[in-house]
Amino acid sequence: MAGSMLSDLLDAVRAGQNLRVTGGGSKPGLGHAVAGQALSVSCLRTVISYEPAELILVAQPGLPLEELKALLSTHGQALAFDPPDLGPLYGQPAGGGTLGGVVATGLSGPGRVKAGAVRDHVLGMTAIAGDGRVFRSGGKVVKNVTGFDLPKLLTGAHGTLGIMTEIVVKVLPSPPVSKTLVLAGIEGAEATRALADALGSAAEVGAAAFTPSYLPLDGLLPDRTPCVLLRLDGVAVSVAERLSALEQLLHGRAAMAVLAGDESTMLWAWLRDAAPLAERPELDVWRLSVPPMAGMGVLSTIRAAIPRAIGWLDWGGGLIWLGLPGGMADAGASVVRGALGGDGHATLMRAPDAVKALVPVFQPLPGPLAALTARVKAQFDPAGILNPGLMGM
Numbered sequence: 001m002a003g004s005m006l007s008d009l010l011d012a013v014r015a016g017q018n019l020r021v022t023g024g025g026s027k028p029g030l031g032h033a034v035a036g037q038a039l040s041v042s043c044l045r046t047v048i049s050y051e052p053a054e055l056i057l058v059a060q061p062g063l064p065l066e067e068l069k070a071l072l073s074t075h076g077q078a079l080a081f082d083p084p085d086l087g088p089l090y091g092q093p094a095g096g097g098t099l100g101g102v103v104a105t106g107l108s109g110p111g112r113v114k115a116g117a118v119r120d121h122v123l124g125m126t127a128i129a130g131d132g133r134v135f136r137s138g139g140k141v142v143k144n145v146t147g148f149d150l151p152k153l154l155t156g157a158h159g160t161l162g163i164m165t166e167i168v169v170k171v172l173p174s175p176p177v178s179k180t181l182v183l184a185g186i187e188g189a190e191a192t193r194a195l196a197d198a199l200g201s202a203a204e205v206g207a208a209a210f211t212p213s214y215l216p217l218d219g220l221l222p223d224r225t226p227c228v229l230l231r232l233d234g235v236a237v238s239v240a241e242r243l244s245a246l247e248q249l250l251h252g253r254a255a256m257a258v259l260a261g262d263e264s265t266m267l268w269a270w271l272r273d274a275a276p277l278a279e280r281p282e283l284d285v286w287r288l289s290v291p292p293m294a295g296m297g298v299l300s301t302i303r304a305a306i307p308r309a310i311g312w313l314d315w316g317g318g319l320i321w322l323g324l325p326g327g328m329a330d331a332g333a334s335v336v337r338g339a340l341g342g343d344g345h346a347t348l349m350r351a352p353d354a355v356k357a358l359v360p361v362f363q364p365l366p367g368p369l370a371a372l373t374a375r376v377k378a379q380f381d382p383a384g385i386l387n388p389g390l391m392g393m
Contacts (some may be wrong), residue, residue: 005043006165008195009302014132019383021159023104024063026087026096027340029350030105031158031390032361041100044165052077055171056123060196061100061164066376068099073267081118082109082207082268088278089285095303100164102207105148106156107183109272110231113199113315119155121170129161130381139169149249153376159387161380175206175233180264181246183254187212192207192296194228195316200294201249203242209271210296216276220267228254231268253316271314274321277350283310283323284331284351290344301339333359360392 012019018036025040033180044060045067051057052075059068065083082098084107086098103125115121126140127150137150151168154161182196191210209229211221221227230246232239240244247256259267272274277285290298295317296303302322303309309332311322323330341345345363348356365373377384 009039009041009128009163010132010134012037012355013128013130013355013385014098014384015115016383018388021163021387022183023098023101024096026085026098026101027090028092029090029106030361031387032356032392033353034387034390036385038389039163041163041165042098045098047071048166050388051100052150052171056121056168058166058168059099061098061103061167063099063133064095064098065097065099065102066095066250068249072171073174074351077171078176079121079169080111080115081121081171082115083107083118083272084109084272086274086278086349089274090210091281094273094366099167099169103155103164104157104159104317109266110209110314113208114204114206114233115172119152122151122155122167123170124168125151125154125164126166127164129162130383130386133338134165135157135162136166148376160377160391161386175235175239177239178206178231178264179239179243180258180259180267181230181243182221182257182259183228183230183234183250184222184225186228186254186258188296188300191226191228192251192293192317194231194250195230196293196302197249198228198230198246199316201246203230203232203246203249204234205246205316206233207268207314208316210317211271212299212310212312215279215310215312216279218270218275220263220270229267229271231264236377271321277321277323280323281312284325284326284355285349286320286322286324286332286336286346287349288320288322288340288344288346290318290320290338290340294343295320298339298344302335303334305335305339329355330359362391364392 019039020034020036022040042062045062046060048058083092083102087094106118126136128134195208211226211227213226234241295313299311299320308325336346348361
């Protein structure tokens with residue numbers, strides 16, 4: 001059956017028609033609209049090999065994330081970069097994401113600050129290029145004949161360079177204990193310093209976020225109180241020692257509390273999955289990547305121009321989730337990208353198609369980088385048939 005599916009994929013690519021490549025379909029509104037024949041890899045969902053002792057798993061792209069998580073959990077392992085479940089952000093059911101979707105979008109959750117991004121966990125892959133070539137790179141393959149680091153190149157390319165058929169990923173042990181130190185009543189420059197000091201310490205902070213006072217917190221944190229959130233993961237003795245050291249480091253800066261167990265898990269899942277924005281379908285949604293020390297200032301600048309904006313910081317200040325009131329002709333792009341000051345990038349994650357037809361969804365690239373990107377695209381997909389226009393090219 002798998003051989004037949006792969007043959008069908010090859011036939012579809014070699015036919016030379018524009019293809020709208022999808023996985024589980026959990027993020028239908030991400031990117032520009034694509035005109036082309038629908039081609040789903042959701043039927044390619046087999047775990048090809050799993051070596052828990054070697055921390056390596058090889059699977060097909062359509063493998064549902066929930067199935068993958070369940071398999072890994074039986075061996076006390078997980079994907080350490082905390083892949084987000086953004087289905088509800090797009091009006092889809094939770095739990096609909098796939099391994100291929102995570103790799104194709106390159107979206108990492110709160111764990112990125114310690115564990116690294118998605119691309120750091122993709123060891124290899126097999127894929128079909130837009131001209132029908134089948135290529136394999138990374139993993140157990142010694143020679144990379146293309147000259148490219150293909151796993152990193154295709155991660156985050158949204159299916160515009162190749163159709164993945166096998167993915168090799170690194171998995172890591174799940175931490176048996178997770179606790180969150182909450183600093184309540186701290187904001188602005190003081191919050192930025194607290195995040196930086198915590199991440200720069202020996203406490204091995206596993207996730208670091210800031211939630212402002214105006215963010216609806218669903219009872220997870222003190223209401224109408226700005227908070228710095230610092231997650232520590234590991235074995236119980238280690239977490240206790242590092243938590244004590246962190247409390248001493250940050251003593252006197254804010255009121256402190258500790259969340260453990262389900263409380264801590266629910267809080268980080270809520271932030272990871274952008275739940276405050278998923279619950280507000282009328283908002284246009286942005287995701288900004290910025291220098292961590294600049295995050296607070298960028299968010300403040302945007303709110304000064306658009307007072308009804310809501311947002312929070314993740315990755316120690318390096319990631320901003322932002323919701324803006326709908327109805328603006330450019331979904332706030334001029335304000336959002338202007339606030340970056342040329343340092344960072346902003347992705348329009350959710351907006352009406354009519355708005356996305358006028359606004360670049362992904363951060364416009366400088367001329368030399370845009371030219372390089374076009375050359376890479378031409379090498380892998382010379383006819384431009386794979387998700388044409390999805391990323392604006």
